[in-house]
Amino acid sequence: MSLGESMAVWIEESPSSRAECRVCHRLISKGEKRVGEDDNWRGFWSPRYYHLKCWIRQNKEFIKELLQALRENGFEVDLDGKA
Numbered sequence: 908m909s910l911g912e913s914m915a916v917w918i919e920e921s922p923s924s925r926a927e928c929r930v931c932h933r934l935i936s937k938g939e940k941r942v943g944e945d946d947n948w949r950g951f952w953s954p955r956y957y958h959l960k961c962w963i964r965q966n967k968e969f970i971k972e973l974l975q976a977l978r979e980n981g982f983e984v985d986l987d988g989k990a
């Protein structure tokens with residue numbers, strides 16, 4: 908599993924309650940942390956948004972691989988598991 912063609916991922920506070928989460932299809936409340944994914948489709952920039960928890964659930968394997976790679980390269984990653 909990977910992030911596929913997505914080139915950028917970021918976390919931000921939602922400035923409005925209008926964006927829909929691509930996983931659970933519920934609206935992301937204003938002020939709630941959300942993950943944005945850069946979705947550059949045929950030159951049109953249209954970011955996709957996710958609840959932080961939904962994104963983590965969706966990308967668990969990728970996150971595990973990333974942490975594993977960091978550890979193998981000598982970075983100590985300490986997660987408390989509270990997603």
Ligand SMILES: [Zn+2]
Pocket residue numbers: 928929930931932933957958961
């Ligand atoms: Zn969601």
